[in-house]
Amino acid sequence: MPARNEAESIGPTIQRIREALPGVAILVVSDDSTDRTAEIAESAGATVVRLAHRLGYGGAVQTGFKYAVASGHEYIVQMDADGQHDPACAAALLAPVAAGDADVAIGSRFLGEVAYRIPAARRVGMRFFAKVATLITGQRFSDPTSGYQAMNRKAFAYFSRDNYPSDFPDADAIVCLVLAGFRVVEVPVRMLPRLKGVSMHSNLRSVYYVSKMILSILMVALRAPRKRVESRRQIPHPAGQDRNAE
Protein backbone atom coordinates (compact mmCIF):
# COMPACT_ATOMS: atom_id res chain seq x y z
CA MET A 1 0.00 0.00 0.00
CA PRO A 2 1.79 3.12 -1.17
CA ALA A 3 1.03 6.17 0.97
CA ARG A 4 2.10 9.76 0.95
CA ASN A 5 0.72 12.05 3.65
CA GLU A 6 -2.37 9.97 4.34
CA ALA A 7 -2.30 10.35 8.12
CA GLU A 8 -6.03 10.88 8.33
CA SER A 9 -7.10 7.92 6.24
CA ILE A 10 -4.36 5.34 6.79
CA GLY A 11 -5.61 4.22 10.21
CA PRO A 12 -9.21 3.49 9.18
CA THR A 13 -7.98 1.93 5.92
CA ILE A 14 -5.76 -0.55 7.77
CA GLN A 15 -8.59 -1.19 10.23
CA ARG A 16 -10.92 -2.06 7.34
CA ILE A 17 -8.37 -4.39 5.80
CA ARG A 18 -7.89 -6.23 9.09
CA GLU A 19 -11.63 -6.63 9.47
CA ALA A 20 -12.21 -7.80 5.90
CA LEU A 21 -9.10 -9.98 5.64
CA PRO A 22 -8.01 -11.23 9.05
CA GLY A 23 -4.50 -12.65 9.15
CA VAL A 24 -2.95 -10.96 6.14
CA ALA A 25 0.37 -9.17 6.36
CA ILE A 26 -0.03 -5.48 5.66
CA LEU A 27 2.79 -3.38 4.28
CA VAL A 28 2.64 0.39 4.02
CA VAL A 29 5.30 2.19 2.00
CA SER A 30 5.44 5.75 3.22
CA ASP A 31 6.72 7.88 0.35
CA ASP A 32 8.61 10.51 2.36
CA SER A 33 5.44 11.49 4.21
CA THR A 34 5.77 14.72 6.16
CA ASP A 35 2.90 13.90 8.51
CA ARG A 36 2.40 10.98 10.89
CA THR A 37 1.39 8.45 8.21
CA ALA A 38 4.19 6.01 9.07
CA GLU A 39 3.68 6.13 12.85
CA ILE A 40 -0.08 5.69 12.57
CA ALA A 41 0.31 2.79 10.15
CA GLU A 42 2.79 1.12 12.49
CA SER A 43 0.58 1.44 15.55
CA ALA A 44 -2.33 0.11 13.48
CA GLY A 45 -0.31 -3.07 13.03
CA ALA A 46 1.19 -2.67 9.57
CA THR A 47 4.81 -3.17 8.59
CA VAL A 48 6.10 0.18 7.42
CA VAL A 49 8.86 0.99 4.98
CA ARG A 50 9.88 4.64 5.00
CA LEU A 51 11.43 6.11 1.87
CA ALA A 52 14.08 8.73 2.56
CA HIS A 53 13.04 10.90 -0.33
CA ARG A 54 10.04 11.09 -2.55
CA LEU A 55 9.98 8.44 -5.26
CA GLY A 56 6.43 8.92 -6.45
CA TYR A 57 3.66 6.36 -6.74
CA GLY A 58 5.54 3.92 -8.98
CA GLY A 59 8.69 3.97 -6.86
CA ALA A 60 6.70 3.33 -3.69
CA VAL A 61 4.74 0.46 -5.23
CA GLN A 62 7.93 -1.12 -6.54
CA THR A 63 9.40 -0.95 -3.03
CA GLY A 64 6.44 -3.09 -1.98
CA PHE A 65 7.24 -5.60 -4.72
CA LYS A 66 10.84 -5.80 -3.54
CA TYR A 67 9.66 -6.36 0.01
CA ALA A 68 7.31 -9.14 -1.09
CA VAL A 69 10.11 -10.81 -3.06
CA ALA A 70 12.52 -10.66 -0.11
CA SER A 71 9.98 -11.90 2.42
CA GLY A 72 8.85 -14.80 0.29
CA HIS A 73 5.19 -14.00 -0.26
CA GLU A 74 3.33 -15.82 -3.00
CA TYR A 75 0.52 -13.34 -3.63
CA ILE A 76 0.07 -9.67 -3.04
CA VAL A 77 -2.80 -7.25 -3.28
CA GLN A 78 -1.81 -3.69 -4.00
CA MET A 79 -4.22 -0.95 -3.00
CA ASP A 80 -4.37 2.78 -2.34
CA ALA A 81 -4.09 4.17 1.16
CA ASP A 82 -6.82 6.77 0.81
CA GLY A 83 -9.57 4.26 1.52
CA GLN A 84 -11.10 4.33 -1.95
CA HIS A 85 -10.49 0.65 -2.47
CA ASP A 86 -12.94 -1.54 -0.64
CA PRO A 87 -10.98 -4.36 1.06
CA ALA A 88 -14.08 -6.52 0.79
CA CYS A 89 -13.31 -6.83 -2.93
CA ALA A 90 -9.78 -8.14 -2.33
CA ALA A 91 -10.87 -11.78 -2.15
CA ALA A 92 -12.63 -11.52 -5.51
CA LEU A 93 -9.58 -9.79 -6.95
CA LEU A 94 -7.20 -12.43 -5.69
CA ALA A 95 -9.40 -15.35 -6.74
CA PRO A 96 -8.32 -15.66 -10.40
CA VAL A 97 -4.65 -15.23 -9.42
CA ALA A 98 -4.78 -17.76 -6.59
CA ALA A 99 -6.63 -20.20 -8.86
CA GLY A 100 -3.80 -19.93 -11.37
CA ASP A 101 -6.02 -18.51 -14.12
CA ALA A 102 -4.11 -15.22 -14.25
CA ASP A 103 -0.83 -13.67 -13.13
CA VAL A 104 -2.32 -10.25 -12.51
CA ALA A 105 -5.87 -9.17 -11.71
CA ILE A 106 -6.74 -5.51 -12.05
CA GLY A 107 -9.64 -4.09 -10.14
CA SER A 108 -11.73 -2.14 -12.60
CA ARG A 109 -13.95 0.70 -11.45
CA PHE A 110 -15.98 0.61 -14.64
CA LEU A 111 -16.89 -3.03 -15.03
CA GLY A 112 -19.06 -3.12 -11.96
CA GLU A 113 -21.18 -0.57 -10.18
CA VAL A 114 -19.68 2.87 -10.60
CA ALA A 115 -20.04 4.45 -7.20
CA TYR A 116 -18.06 7.59 -7.72
CA ARG A 117 -17.63 10.50 -10.10
CA ILE A 118 -14.56 11.30 -12.17
CA PRO A 119 -13.89 14.73 -13.71
CA ALA A 120 -14.66 14.78 -17.45
CA ALA A 121 -11.09 15.54 -18.57
CA ARG A 122 -9.68 12.64 -16.61
CA ARG A 123 -12.39 10.33 -17.85
CA VAL A 124 -11.46 11.15 -21.45
CA GLY A 125 -7.80 10.47 -20.64
CA MET A 126 -8.58 7.16 -18.97
CA ARG A 127 -10.77 6.07 -21.87
CA PHE A 128 -8.04 7.00 -24.29
CA PHE A 129 -5.34 4.97 -22.55
CA ALA A 130 -7.75 2.10 -22.01
CA LYS A 131 -8.31 2.12 -25.79
CA VAL A 132 -4.56 2.25 -26.50
CA ALA A 133 -3.91 -0.65 -24.14
CA THR A 134 -6.77 -2.58 -25.74
CA LEU A 135 -5.40 -1.86 -29.21
CA ILE A 136 -1.82 -2.95 -28.49
CA THR A 137 -2.62 -6.02 -26.41
CA GLY A 138 -5.70 -7.16 -28.28
CA GLN A 139 -7.40 -7.60 -24.95
CA ARG A 140 -10.10 -5.34 -23.53
CA PHE A 141 -9.11 -3.10 -20.65
CA SER A 142 -11.53 -0.66 -19.09
CA ASP A 143 -9.51 0.79 -16.23
CA PRO A 144 -5.73 0.68 -16.69
CA THR A 145 -5.05 3.39 -14.05
CA SER A 146 -6.45 1.29 -11.25
CA GLY A 147 -4.11 0.97 -8.28
CA TYR A 148 -6.10 -1.96 -6.95
CA GLN A 149 -4.38 -5.08 -8.22
CA ALA A 150 -3.59 -8.64 -7.22
CA MET A 151 -0.45 -10.39 -8.47
CA ASN A 152 1.38 -13.64 -8.12
CA ARG A 153 5.05 -13.94 -7.36
CA LYS A 154 6.06 -14.27 -10.99
CA ALA A 155 4.49 -10.92 -11.83
CA PHE A 156 5.70 -8.85 -8.89
CA ALA A 157 9.19 -10.34 -9.10
CA TYR A 158 9.26 -9.20 -12.72
CA PHE A 159 8.24 -5.70 -11.68
CA SER A 160 10.64 -5.65 -8.72
CA ARG A 161 13.52 -5.76 -11.18
CA ASP A 162 13.90 -2.74 -13.42
CA ASN A 163 10.75 -3.28 -15.44
CA TYR A 164 8.38 -1.09 -13.48
CA PRO A 165 7.32 2.29 -14.85
CA SER A 166 8.93 4.70 -12.42
CA ASP A 167 6.57 7.65 -12.42
CA PHE A 168 2.95 6.67 -12.31
CA PRO A 169 2.17 3.23 -13.72
CA ASP A 170 -0.81 3.22 -16.03
CA ALA A 171 -1.54 1.56 -19.33
CA ASP A 172 2.22 1.18 -19.89
CA ALA A 173 2.49 -1.26 -17.00
CA ILE A 174 -0.32 -3.38 -18.43
CA VAL A 175 1.06 -3.31 -21.97
CA CYS A 176 4.44 -4.26 -20.53
CA LEU A 177 2.94 -7.25 -18.66
CA VAL A 178 0.90 -8.52 -21.57
CA LEU A 179 3.79 -8.23 -24.04
CA ALA A 180 6.06 -10.05 -21.59
CA GLY A 181 3.63 -12.95 -21.67
CA PHE A 182 1.78 -12.50 -18.39
CA ARG A 183 -1.92 -13.24 -18.18
CA VAL A 184 -3.80 -10.16 -17.06
CA VAL A 185 -7.50 -10.06 -16.23
CA GLU A 186 -9.86 -7.38 -15.03
CA VAL A 187 -12.17 -7.88 -12.09
CA PRO A 188 -14.93 -5.44 -11.16
CA VAL A 189 -14.37 -3.68 -7.84
CA ARG A 190 -16.40 -1.19 -5.88
CA MET A 191 -14.92 2.20 -5.14
CA LEU A 192 -15.60 4.08 -1.94
CA PRO A 193 -15.37 7.84 -1.55
CA ARG A 194 -12.02 9.20 -0.37
CA LEU A 195 -11.65 9.24 3.38
CA LYS A 196 -9.50 12.36 3.68
CA GLY A 197 -6.51 13.98 2.07
CA VAL A 198 -5.80 15.31 -1.38
CA SER A 199 -5.79 13.29 -4.58
CA MET A 200 -2.43 13.14 -6.30
CA HIS A 201 -3.89 14.02 -9.68
CA SER A 202 -3.97 17.63 -10.75
CA ASN A 203 -5.06 19.14 -14.02
CA LEU A 204 -1.93 21.23 -14.37
CA ARG A 205 0.31 18.29 -14.99
CA SER A 206 -2.05 16.48 -17.30
CA VAL A 207 -0.47 17.65 -20.56
CA TYR A 208 2.91 16.43 -19.35
CA TYR A 209 1.28 13.26 -18.12
CA VAL A 210 -0.51 12.41 -21.35
CA SER A 211 2.59 12.98 -23.51
CA LYS A 212 4.78 11.04 -21.11
CA MET A 213 2.34 8.14 -21.07
CA ILE A 214 2.12 7.97 -24.85
CA LEU A 215 5.92 7.87 -25.04
CA SER A 216 6.08 5.33 -22.26
CA ILE A 217 3.60 2.97 -23.93
CA LEU A 218 5.45 3.30 -27.22
CA MET A 219 8.76 2.44 -25.56
CA VAL A 220 7.31 -0.51 -23.68
CA ALA A 221 5.96 -1.84 -26.96
CA LEU A 222 9.33 -1.35 -28.68
CA ARG A 223 11.28 -3.01 -25.86
CA ALA A 224 8.97 -5.99 -25.77
CA PRO A 225 11.11 -8.72 -27.42
CA ARG A 226 14.01 -8.31 -24.98
CA LYS A 227 11.66 -8.42 -22.00
CA ARG A 228 9.95 -11.55 -23.12
CA VAL A 229 13.25 -13.39 -22.81
CA GLU A 230 13.86 -11.98 -19.33
CA SER A 231 10.50 -13.08 -18.05
CA ARG A 232 11.25 -16.70 -18.82
CA ARG A 233 13.95 -16.72 -16.18
CA GLN A 234 13.03 -18.86 -13.21
CA ILE A 235 12.28 -16.98 -10.02
CA PRO A 236 13.40 -18.68 -6.84
CA HIS A 237 10.77 -18.62 -4.16
CA PRO A 238 11.58 -19.31 -0.57
CA ALA A 239 8.95 -21.27 1.28
CA GLY A 240 6.93 -19.33 3.79
CA GLN A 241 3.91 -17.15 3.99
CA ASP A 242 1.22 -17.70 1.44
CA ARG A 243 -0.73 -14.49 1.40
CA ASN A 244 -0.04 -10.86 1.76
CA ALA A 245 -2.03 -7.72 1.36
CA GLU A 246 0.19 -4.85 0.46
Next chain:
Amino acid sequence: MQIVSYGLQPRTQMLIIVVSVTLLGVVLHMVRKRHVREQYSLLWIAACVVLLLAAVFIRAVESLSRAAGIFYPPAFLFLVAILLIVVLQVHFSVVISSLKEQSRSLTQDLGLLQSELHRLRRELDREITGKPPEP
Protein backbone atom coordinates in the same frame (compact mmCIF):
# COMPACT_ATOMS: atom_id res chain seq x y z
CA MET B 1 46.10 35.82 -50.55
CA GLN B 2 43.01 37.98 -50.75
CA ILE B 3 40.68 37.67 -47.78
CA VAL B 4 37.09 37.70 -48.87
CA SER B 5 34.98 40.03 -46.78
CA TYR B 6 32.49 37.38 -45.64
CA GLY B 7 35.16 34.76 -44.87
CA LEU B 8 36.87 33.98 -41.60
CA GLN B 9 39.39 36.67 -40.83
CA PRO B 10 42.59 36.28 -38.77
CA ARG B 11 40.86 38.23 -36.00
CA THR B 12 38.13 35.60 -35.82
CA GLN B 13 40.76 32.89 -35.95
CA MET B 14 42.63 34.41 -33.00
CA LEU B 15 39.40 34.84 -31.03
CA ILE B 16 38.41 31.20 -31.48
CA ILE B 17 41.90 30.03 -30.54
CA VAL B 18 41.89 32.14 -27.36
CA VAL B 19 38.38 30.98 -26.40
CA SER B 20 39.07 27.29 -26.95
CA VAL B 21 42.46 27.35 -25.20
CA THR B 22 40.91 29.19 -22.22
CA LEU B 23 38.04 26.71 -22.07
CA LEU B 24 40.47 23.80 -22.28
CA GLY B 25 42.54 25.32 -19.48
CA VAL B 26 39.47 25.79 -17.26
CA VAL B 27 38.28 22.22 -17.85
CA LEU B 28 41.71 20.72 -17.16
CA HIS B 29 42.04 22.85 -14.03
CA MET B 30 38.67 21.62 -12.79
CA VAL B 31 39.65 18.03 -13.38
CA ARG B 32 42.90 18.61 -11.47
CA LYS B 33 40.92 20.11 -8.57
CA ARG B 34 38.51 17.13 -8.77
CA HIS B 35 35.52 19.39 -9.44
CA VAL B 36 34.87 17.36 -12.58
CA ARG B 37 35.53 13.67 -12.95
CA GLU B 38 37.79 12.53 -15.78
CA GLN B 39 35.06 10.61 -17.57
CA TYR B 40 32.78 13.66 -17.74
CA SER B 41 35.55 16.02 -18.76
CA LEU B 42 36.52 13.96 -21.81
CA LEU B 43 33.65 15.23 -23.95
CA TRP B 44 34.45 18.83 -22.98
CA ILE B 45 38.11 18.34 -23.81
CA ALA B 46 37.15 16.82 -27.15
CA ALA B 47 34.88 19.81 -27.83
CA CYS B 48 37.71 22.25 -27.07
CA VAL B 49 40.12 20.33 -29.29
CA VAL B 50 37.65 20.32 -32.18
CA LEU B 51 37.18 24.07 -31.82
CA LEU B 52 40.94 24.62 -31.64
CA LEU B 53 41.59 22.48 -34.71
CA ALA B 54 38.89 24.37 -36.56
CA ALA B 55 40.60 27.66 -35.71
CA VAL B 56 44.08 26.47 -36.70
CA PHE B 57 43.02 24.87 -39.97
CA ILE B 58 40.72 27.70 -40.87
CA ARG B 59 41.06 27.12 -44.63
CA ALA B 60 39.84 23.55 -44.19
CA VAL B 61 36.84 24.90 -42.30
CA GLU B 62 36.12 27.30 -45.13
CA SER B 63 36.22 24.60 -47.78
CA LEU B 64 34.20 22.23 -45.59
CA SER B 65 31.69 24.98 -45.10
CA ARG B 66 31.39 25.54 -48.85
CA ALA B 67 31.12 21.81 -49.40
CA ALA B 68 28.21 21.76 -46.95
CA GLY B 69 26.58 24.55 -48.92
CA ILE B 70 27.09 27.18 -46.22
CA PHE B 71 28.62 30.24 -47.84
CA TYR B 72 29.16 32.14 -44.63
CA PRO B 73 31.94 30.16 -42.87
CA PRO B 74 31.37 31.62 -39.37
CA ALA B 75 27.88 30.15 -39.51
CA PHE B 76 29.47 26.78 -40.15
CA LEU B 77 31.58 27.19 -37.02
CA PHE B 78 28.46 28.01 -35.04
CA LEU B 79 26.85 24.89 -36.39
CA VAL B 80 29.82 22.79 -35.24
CA ALA B 81 29.72 24.41 -31.80
CA ILE B 82 25.97 23.85 -31.46
CA LEU B 83 26.31 20.21 -32.47
CA LEU B 84 29.01 19.72 -29.84
CA ILE B 85 26.74 21.26 -27.21
CA VAL B 86 23.88 18.98 -28.27
CA VAL B 87 26.10 15.93 -27.89
CA LEU B 88 27.14 17.10 -24.42
CA GLN B 89 23.51 17.69 -23.38
CA VAL B 90 22.42 14.24 -24.54
CA HIS B 91 25.32 12.78 -22.63
CA PHE B 92 24.19 14.62 -19.49
CA SER B 93 20.61 13.41 -19.91
CA VAL B 94 21.91 9.86 -19.99
CA VAL B 95 24.02 10.43 -16.89
CA ILE B 96 21.15 12.09 -15.00
CA SER B 97 18.78 9.26 -15.90
CA SER B 98 21.15 6.63 -14.63
CA LEU B 99 21.81 8.62 -11.45
CA LYS B 100 18.07 8.95 -10.88
CA GLU B 101 17.69 5.22 -11.35
CA GLN B 102 20.50 4.47 -8.90
CA SER B 103 19.13 6.85 -6.30
CA ARG B 104 15.65 5.32 -6.59
CA SER B 105 17.03 1.86 -6.10
CA LEU B 106 19.13 3.00 -3.13
CA THR B 107 16.19 4.78 -1.51
CA GLN B 108 14.05 1.66 -1.84
CA ASP B 109 16.71 -0.64 -0.43
CA LEU B 110 17.49 1.76 2.40
CA GLY B 111 13.81 1.87 3.36
CA LEU B 112 13.56 -1.93 3.25
CA LEU B 113 16.71 -2.37 5.34
CA GLN B 114 15.56 0.17 7.91
CA SER B 115 12.25 -1.61 8.25
CA GLU B 116 14.02 -4.95 8.64
CA LEU B 117 16.41 -3.49 11.23
CA HIS B 118 13.49 -2.07 13.15
CA ARG B 119 11.77 -5.46 13.20
CA LEU B 120 14.91 -7.34 14.27
CA ARG B 121 15.64 -4.84 17.03
CA ARG B 122 12.14 -5.24 18.41
CA GLU B 123 12.43 -9.02 18.34
CA LEU B 124 15.80 -8.88 20.07
CA ASP B 125 14.40 -6.58 22.74
CA ARG B 126 11.63 -9.05 23.41
CA GLU B 127 14.04 -11.93 23.66
CA ILE B 128 16.34 -10.11 26.09
CA THR B 129 13.59 -8.86 28.36
CA GLY B 130 11.79 -12.17 28.09
CA LYS B 131 8.47 -10.51 27.54
CA PRO B 132 5.87 -12.33 25.48
CA PRO B 133 5.29 -10.80 22.07
CA GLU B 134 2.64 -8.13 21.85
CA PRO B 135 -0.71 -9.28 20.58
